Amino acid sequence: MRKMILVLSVLGLVLVACGGQGVQSTEPSVITAEPLTTQALSVEPTATQPQVAPADLPTTQPPVGAKVFRIVPGESQLKYEVYETFINDNNRLNLAVGTTPQITGDVQLDPAAPANTTLGEITADISQFQSDSSRRDNALRDRFIESARYPNVTFAAQSIEGLPTTYQEGEELSLKISGDLTIRDVTRPVTFDATVKLEGDTLSGEAVTTILMSDFGFGPISIGGILNTEDEAKVTLTFVARP
Numbered sequence: 410m411r412k413m414i415l416v417l418s419v420l421g422l423v424l425v426a427c428g429g430q431g432v433q434s435t436e437p438s439v440i441t442a443e444p445l446t447t448q449a450l451s452v453e454p455t456a457t458q459p460q461v462a463p464a465d466l467p468t469t470q471p472p473v474g475a476k477v478f479r480i481v482p483g484e485s486q487l488k489y490e491v492y493e494t495f496i497n498d499n500n501r502l503n504l505a506v507g508t509t510p511q512i513t514g515d516v517q518l519d520p521a522a523p524a525n526t527t528l529g530e531i532t533a534d535i536s537q538f539q540s541d542s543s544r545r546d547n548a549l550r551d552r553f554i555e556s557a558r559y560p561n562v563t564f565a566a567q568s569i570e571g572l573p574t575t576y577q578e579g580e581e582l583s584l585k586i587s588g589d590l591t592i593r594d595v596t597r598p599v600t601f602d603a604t605v606k607l608e609g610d611t612l613s614g615e616a617v618t619t620i621l622m623s624d625f626g627f628g629p630i631s632i633g634g635i636l637n638t639e640d641e642a643k644v645t646l647t648f649v650a651r652p
Contacts, residue, residue, distance in 0.1 A: 475519035475522075476517070476520075477515050477516070477517050478517075478650035480514045480515070480531070481649050481650060481651060484649040485646070486646075486647050487562070487644070487645070488646075489507050489508075489538070490506050491504075491505045491630075491642045492504055492638065493505050493636050493637065493639070494638075505540055505638070506540055506541070507546065507549070508538065508539060509533055509534055509535055509536075509539070511537050512646070513532045514528070514530060514531035514648075514650075515529035518607070520576055520578070522574075523573055523574070523575070523582075526572055528569065530563055530564065530565050530566075533562045533563075535561070536556040548632070553628070554592070555627070559594065562591065563591045564588055564589070564591075564599075565588050565589045566587070567587055567589065570584060571585060572584065579607075579608050582605050582606065584605060585600055585602060586600065586601045586603050587599070587600040592625040595624070595626055597624050601617060601646070602618070603616035610652055611649060611650075611651055612649075614648060615645060616645070616646045617643065617644070617646075618643075618644050619641055620642055621642075622638075622641075
């Protein structure tokens with residue numbers, strides 16, 4: 410009996426010494442997650458392209474050495490000349506002449522490089538046409554050219570022929586200036602024969618062309634039993650321009 414108890418005691422000690430070895434726990438393992446931090450959530454910024462400033466708008470400044478000469482109203486004029494026949498006065502032939510001093514426009518000129526000269530749009534207020542007859546002026550304004558409704562005649566140059574490579578002050582140049590002439594709402598190509606010269610700070614000249622009034626929808630003019638006009642009209646621009 411004593412021997413049996415001793416054996417059982419030794420066996421118990423062995424089990425205690427090996428307790429738990431080779432036996433897997435049935436307790437579920439717990440995985441603890443580290444709390445997310447703002448550092449963990451932050452996204453590394455991507456490199457951005459540098460801001461590019463918008464390109465400057467094209468400048469309208471003239472090239473170095475060039476000057477802009479502006480036509481001076483009052484010292485300049487647009488003139489028309491049209492032959493008319495007075496039926497009620499034994500078919501008397503008369504030259505009707507009317508002028509307006511209301512002219513605007515620019516010329517860009519470099520005396521050192523005259524071949525680079527450019528001409529801006531020329532505008533004349535033909536509602537201000539005056540002749541030796543207020544009756545004629547009112548008829549043109551209200552009935553024929555209708556300048557009360559279409560007061561501005563414009564000329565947009567497309568080419569200038571005859572510009573030299575060098576220029577001597579005071580020298581008179583003969584040029585041909587071609588472009589688009591607009592009267593009322595009709596535009597037609599025309600060519601002016603022009604003479605120009607530069608003296609000091611004054612650019613002056615004269616440009617002449619001939620048009621058919623019927624091309625612009627208002628001629629030839631006829632007032633029954635009183636007069637008829639020719640279809641052809643001479644147009645002359647005399648101008649003075651300064652910087």
